[in-house]
Amino acid sequence: MEVSAATTLLTAIPWFFWSFVTVSWIAGIIGFGYGWILVLVWILSGAVVFIHPVEDWIARYLFRLRKPTLVEDQRIASVWPQLSSRAGVEAGKYSVWIQESEDANATPTPGHVVAVTTWSLYNLPAAHLEGVLAHDLSHHLGGRTWLSLLSFWYSIPARCALIGVRALVRLMKAVPAVGCLVVGFLTLGYLGILLAVLTFDDSLTLPLLFLTPFVAPPILAWLGRREVMQADRRAAAMGYGPTIVQVLYGWQVQHQNMLGREANRRSQLMSSTPSLGDRVRALEGLAPLA
Numbered sequence: 001m002e003v004s005a006a007t008t009l010l011t012a013i014p015w016f017f018w019s020f021v022t023v024s025w026i027a028g029i030i031g032f033g034y035g036w037i038l039v040l041v042w043i044l045s046g047a048v049v050f051i052h053p054v055e056d057w058i059a060r061y062l063f064r065l066r067k068p069t070l071v072e073d074q075r076i077a078s079v080w081p082q083l084s085s086r087a088g089v090e091a092g093k094y095s096v097w098i099q100e101s102e103d104a105n106a107t108p109t110p111g112h113v114v115a116v117t118t119w120s121l122y123n124l125p126a127a128h129l130e131g132v133l134a135h136d137l138s139h140h141l142g143g144r145t146w147l148s149l150l151s152f153w154y155s156i157p158a159r160c161a162l163i164g165v166r167a168l169v170r171l172m173k174a175v176p177a178v179g180c181l182v183v184g185f186l187t188l189g190y191l192g193i194l195l196a197v198l199t200f201d202d203s204l205t206l207p208l209l210f211l212t213p214f215v216a217p218p219i220l221a222w223l224g225r226r227e228v229m230q231a232d233r234r235a236a237a238m239g240y241g242p243t244i245v246q247v248l249y250g251w252q253v254q255h256q257n258m259l260g261r262e263a264n265r266r267s268q269l270m271s272s273t274p275s276l277g278d279r280v281r282a283l284e285g286l287a288p289l290a
Contacts, residue, residue, distance in 0.1 A: 007230075008151055010221050014212040015155035022157040033258035042157070049111070049149045057112040058140045058152070060239065065097040072098060072121060085139055086238045094140060096133070104132060104251040108139040110148035123254075124247065131235065131243030138234035139227065217270060224272025229282055241283045248276050 023042045027035025048054050055152050059065045068076060076096050084091040099106040099115045106115035120132045140148070194210050235244055 002289040005142060007223055007227060008144045008147050011220055012147075012151035014156070014209070014216045014220070015158050017209045017212065018158035018161065019154055021154065022096065022161045023286055046150055049146075049153045055111045055113055055149065058111070058149075059109060060114075061098050062156075063107065063109055063113075063115070065099050065109070065113065065115055068096065068098050074117070075121060075129070076133075079126050079133065083130050083133055083137065083238075087134070087141065089137075089141075094137065102255070104247055105228075106136055108136075108153040108231075111145060112140070114140060119211055119251075120247075124250075128243055128247050128250075129278070131240040132247055134240040135231050135239055135244055138231035141234055142230075145167075221272045222271050225274040225278075228272075228274055229279065232279055232283055233286065236283055236286050241286055245280055245283050248280055252276050 019042075020039075023039055023132075024035075029035075029039045030038060044067055048077050049058075080096065081091050083094075088271055094112050096114050096116055097109075098121065099117050101117040102119045106120075107118045109115050114136050116129075116136055120129055124132065149279045167188070168183055171178065172180055228256070232241075232244060235241065
């Protein structure tokens with residue numbers, strides 16, 4: 001198994017487990033007489049990701065991407081065939097969608113949809129745009145195309161639950177009395193389940209999975225940073241290393257203020273994106289840059 005595919009599988013485990021817990025909890029509310037049908041339907045629903053329109057739906061509504069306009073498509077088409085040839089993939093295997101973003105690289109997407117940001121599309125010359133697309137395409141190489149799509153599909157219930165948790169945190173900040181009451185109730189329920197699992201389960205697997213909300217975030221963030229660096233290495237192996245370094249330097253010059261605010265807002269430990277300095281140093285260390 002490719003390292004990229006193994007990383008995808010590793011990150012999928014906690015997401016799948018908590019999605020299963022979320023769906024099972026909803027099934028329990030429905031009633032165990034019929035609730036198991038919901039769990040079974042959810043498990044079998046993974047087959048729908050092999051239907052092409054489902055990929056488009058995920059790209060459009062979950063990743064907030066859009067299809068390129070005629071002019072944008074012409075710009076992409078001017079560099080995509082050469083990139084596909086250098087990557088060793090068929091030009092029609094992947095489709096390029098647009099992410100409205102001021103970042104150099106788009107959010108990695110699962111399946112056969114490759115995203116490119118509007119900043120890269122409108123600000124970079126053709127050679128640099130090809131380098132950026134090489135990085136974005138590299139997230140899909142290494143045998144992870146279908147695995148990444150399945151992993152994301154089965155993570156949707158857990159991601160919805162996470163959105164709910166974040167909403168509760170905002171509620172707690174906005175209305176402390178109500179927020180603390182709700183969060184306290186849910187925390188007691190969670191600790192009760194965790195205590196029961198620790199007491200009655202003979203193995204350590206299930207207790208460790210229930211502890212993943214506390215230990216998984218920094219690990220998943222580290223794996224995310226590692227995947228970005230790995231995509232850089234794949235793109236560099238195609239010959240795009242110097243081009244990506246030039247793009248990163250150019251982006252850094254234009255976004256100095258945003259970089260300062262970002263550094264103050266979140267810790268690098270919890271960031272799934274490596275710093276520009278780390279990416280540049282890694283690329284410069286692969287081979288001498290012309």
